[in-house]
Amino acid sequence: xxxxxxxxxxxxxxxxxxxxxxxxxxxxxxxxxxxxxxxxxxxxxxxxxxxxxxxxxxxxxxxxxxxxxxxxxxxxxxxxxxxxxxxxxxxxxxxxxxxxxxxxxxxxxxxxxxxxxxxxxxxxxxxxxxxxxxxxxxxxxxxxxxxxxxxxxxxxxxxxxxxxxxxxxxxxxxxxxxxxxxxxxxxxxxxxxxxxxxxxxxxxxxxxxxxxxxxxxxxxxxxxxxxxxxxxxxxxxxxxxxxxxxxxxxxxxxxxxxxxxxxxxxxxxxxxxxxxxxxxxxxxxxxxxxxxxxxxxxxxxxxxxxxxxxxxxxxxxxxxxxxxxxxxxxxxxxxxxxxxxxxxxxxxxxxxxxxxxxxxxxxxxxxxxxxxxxxxxxxxxxxxxxxxxxxxxxxxxxxxxxxxxxxxxxxxxxxxxxxxxxxxxxxxxxxxxxxxxxxxxxxxxxxxxxxxxxxxxxxxxxxxxxxxxxxxxxxxxxxxxxxxxxxxxxxxxxxxxxxxxxxxxxxxxxxxxxxxxxxxxxxxxxxxxxxxxxxxxxxxxxxxxxxxxxxxxxxxxxxxxxx
Numbered sequence: 001x002x003x004x005x006x007x008x009x010x011x012x013x014x015x016x017x018x019x020x021x022x023x024x025x026x027x028x029x030x031x032x033x034x035x036x037x038x039x040x041x042x043x044x045x046x047x048x049x050x051x052x053x054x055x056x057x058x059x060x061x062x063x064x065x066x067x068x069x070x071x072x073x074x075x076x077x078x079x080x081x082x083x084x085x086x087x088x089x090x091x092x093x094x095x096x097x098x099x100x101x102x103x104x105x106x107x108x109x110x111x112x113x114x115x116x117x118x119x120x121x122x123x124x125x126x127x128x129x130x131x132x133x134x135x136x137x138x139x140x141x142x143x144x145x146x147x148x149x150x151x152x153x154x155x156x157x158x159x160x161x162x163x164x165x166x167x168x169x170x171x172x173x174x175x176x177x178x179x180x181x182x183x184x185x186x187x188x189x190x191x192x193x194x195x196x197x198x199x200x201x202x203x204x205x206x207x208x209x210x211x212x213x214x215x216x217x218x219x220x221x222x223x224x225x226x227x228x229x230x231x232x233x234x235x236x237x238x239x240x241x242x243x244x245x246x247x248x249x250x251x252x253x254x255x256x257x258x259x260x261x262x263x264x265x266x267x268x269x270x271x272x273x274x275x276x277x278x279x280x281x282x283x284x285x286x287x288x289x290x291x292x293x294x295x296x297x298x299x300x301x302x303x304x305x306x307x308x309x310x311x312x313x314x315x316x317x318x319x320x321x322x323x324x325x326x327x328x329x330x331x332x333x334x335x336x337x338x339x340x341x342x343x344x345x346x347x348x349x350x351x352x353x354x355x356x357x358x359x360x361x362x363x364x365x366x367x368x369x370x371x372x373x374x375x376x377x378x379x380x381x382x383x384x385x386x387x388x389x390x391x392x393x394x395x396x397x398x399x400x401x402x403x404x405x406x407x408x409x410x411x412x413x414x415x416x417x418x419x420x421x422x423x424x425x426x427x428x429x430x431x432x433x434x435x436x437x438x439x440x441x442x443x444x445x446x447x448x449x450x451x452x453x454x455x456x457x458x459x460x461x462x463x464x465x466x467x468x469x470x471x472x473x474x475x476x477x478x479x480x481x482x483x484x485x486x487x488x489x490x491x492x493x494x495x496x497x498x499x500x501x502x503x504x505x506x507x508x509x510x511x512x513x514x515x516x517x518x519x520x521x522x523x524x525x526x527x528x529x530x531x532x533x534x535x536x537x538x539x540x541x542x543x544x545x546x547x548x549x550x551x552x553x554x555x556x557x558x559x560x561x562x563x
Contacts (some may be wrong), residue, residue: 023518024114027077028107031512034078035104037071038064042097042445044163044478045453060380062164063387064097065089077512084508088500093394094160095497098445099504105444106509109437118430124510126434131506133423133435134416134442135499141415141472142404142495143487147185147192152405153178153396155490159408160395164388173385176214176372177392183370185400194397200322200371201389203382206355207375212385217346217363218326219371220319222312224351224360225296228305231351236310236362238344239287240320240331245278245304245311246297272299278335279303285338289349291315291323293331310349312360323362326369398494407486408493409475410446414464417442446476453478 040047041062051059051070061067068082081103085096110123145152157174184198202219224231258264279300282290290296290304290311304311315323324331329344347364354373374389376382399405406412420439424432443461450460453476460476463483467474475486486492 021114023516024120024513025111027075027512027515027518028111030075030078031081031107031508032104034068034071034073034081035100038067038097039101039104039448040452041067042101043449043452045449046097046163047452058380059383061384061387062097063384063391064100066387068096068100076518077515080511081508084504088504092398092494092497092500094391094398094494095501098501099508101444101448102441102501102505103508105441106438106505107512109441110434110509110513113433113437116433118433120513120516122430123434123437124513126431127438127506127510129427129431130420130423130435130438131502133420134438134502137416137419138406138412138495138498138502139404141412142406143492144403145399145405146403147182147400150178152490152492153181153399155492156399156405156494157392157396159491159493160392161388164384164391172210173212173389174392176212177389178396179214180370180372181393181396181400183368185397192401192403194401196393196397197321198325199393200369201374201386202359202371203374203376203386204355204357204359205376205379205382207377209374209376209381209385211375213373213375215361215363215371215373216369217361217365217371218319218322218369219373220291220312220315220323220360220362221357222315222319222360223358225311225313226301226305229301229310230308231310233288233310233349234347236289236346236349237287237340238289238291238323238327238329238346238349238362239282239285239338239342240291240293240324240327240329240344241282241335241338242293242320242331242333243335244294244296245282245290245292245300245335246275246295275299276303279307281335281338283307283309285343286340287338287343289346291320293317293320322369326362326365326367328366395494395497398496402494402496404495405492406495406498407473407475408491409477409486409489410449410464411468411473411475411486412493412498413442413445414461414468414474415472418465418468449476449478453481455481 038049041049041064046062048060048062049067051061051067053059053070059066059070065085065088068085071082073079073082081100084103085099088094088096088099106127110120110127113123114120147153154174157177161174161177180199180201181194184196185192185194187193200218202221204221275297276299278297280303282304288309290309292311292313293315294313296304296311296313301311320331323329324344327344327346330342332338332342345366346362348361350361350363351358352361355375372389374382374385376385417439420435420442424435424439427435446464447457447461450457455476460481460483464474464476467483471485473485473487474483475491476482477484477486477489
């Protein structure tokens with residue numbers, strides 16, 4: 001800019017700037033690139049993604065939030081869409097892919113309106129009206145369910161796990177998920193609340209997913225520290241220690257000078273005595289099983305083994321908390337606090353061989369506890385099963401807490417699309433254009449389900465619309481390609497997941513549409529220190545794979561510099 005004297009006034013120095021239509025267009029392209037990256041994973045016939053990080057670790061999954069978290073995204077608008085998916089995951093635990101795909105389609109439809117000279121704020125206002133109306137329609141078409149209707153809860157778990165390598169012929173994992181949720185749900189003043197911390201899940205490579213089992217108690221992935229200790233203790237009296245069983249160091253720095261072997265022998269005898277005193281405190285308490293969060297001295301292990309005490313060390317804090325709740329033992333920070341009244345109880349503590357390793361089983365605990373032991377042929381299968389289980393747990397918990405569900409298979413989206421078109425006709429301003437586009441965008445879900453299952457998307461969406469005039473639950477059976485009543489088929493989803501997906505997708509799309517100015521500094525980042533970890537800017541693509549988004553090379557969809 002020129003000042004009053006004609007001399008230039010520098011306002012923005014060394015800065016790249018995108019404004020107006022260019023900024024909005026680039027933001028939409030970036031967000032849609034993220035949506036397209038996960039779109040093929042939607043539904044029971046969705047494909048998997050193989051993610052490789054910077055150190056070569058492999059993740060195989062079709063879980064939306066896992067893929068999005070692993071993607072090394074640079075564009076700020078793309079990051080907004082990922083944050084929306086993360087919010088969906090943290091709030092309801094499922095529906096992350098739906099959020100990304102729906103937000104991308106909302107932005108695609110908005111681009112058409114922008115070309116027709118419709119102002120972004122009008123589009124945003126229309127989208128907000130449509131989302132509010134959609135939630136009202138969803139609530140009106142939902143069904144109530146009781147936590148006592150276990151078979152319907154199993155159907156919810158099955159729907160959440162379908163397509164994630166977790167299906168089993170006898171629905172074993174889905175039933176386990178329901179049992180875990182019901183066990184971890186408490187009533188607070190008439191309102192149900194699910195506590196994820198009460199869900200105990202351990203996994204071990206080996207066997208197959210069908211060999212997964214529930215254990216009435218707690219399972220710890222640790223082995224007994226000394227070979228002479230008993231492998232099985234009945235009527236266990238359990239001590240939980242967050243302090244090490246070893247000689248206690250002095251608080252002040254001390255230097256000991258040893259000039260001959262006699263002094264060294266005296267010093268070692270003294271150390272041995274201090275270790276023995278520590279072990280004796282444990283033995284004197286009456287404990288015959290010890291779980292220690294820190295280390296156990298080799299000499300202490302010897303004394304405990306001679307006394308017939310079973311001990312485990314380096315037990316993580318999370319497992320210590322589980323043991324405390326199950327056995328009734330208090331976690332002690334000092335051996336001086338160890339008294340018989342501080343101990344917990346269990347009918348049996350036993351070390352068992354599981355797969356290629358050993359695990360410790362604590363059963364018949366004072367307080368009710370249940371652990372799901374997951375099995376899988378490979379670590380990747382096991383990790384995928386764990387992610388699928390997590391989705392199922394949250395889906396069942398959402399229904400137990402709210403007591404409401406809707407049909408799946410694209411049925412809610414088609415119903416919303418038809419009803420929102422009717423609602424748009426009642427509006428007078430330009431907002432009706434945005435509401436209509438919102439209705440069209442919702443069709444991307446059943447359309448994607450059809451495409452991923454190998455069917456003609458246009459034909460199936462047309463058939464869905466035709467059937468919906470008579471049956472609001474008509475959805476696409478991805479296995480047969482038929483349009484059937486999804487509620488009767490048992491394909492059901494939590495109402496909370498659908499509502500949150502619409503809210504998150506609408507908020508993300510609206511936020512991106514309202515941005516008309518992007519300022520990006522062109523200053524180079526500070527040089528990395530020699531040997532510093534990490535990859536150069538622009539080198540990390542999906543899962544950290546090089547070459548996915550180098551500047552000027554074209555990101556996903558051919559968009560330059562997107563990733």
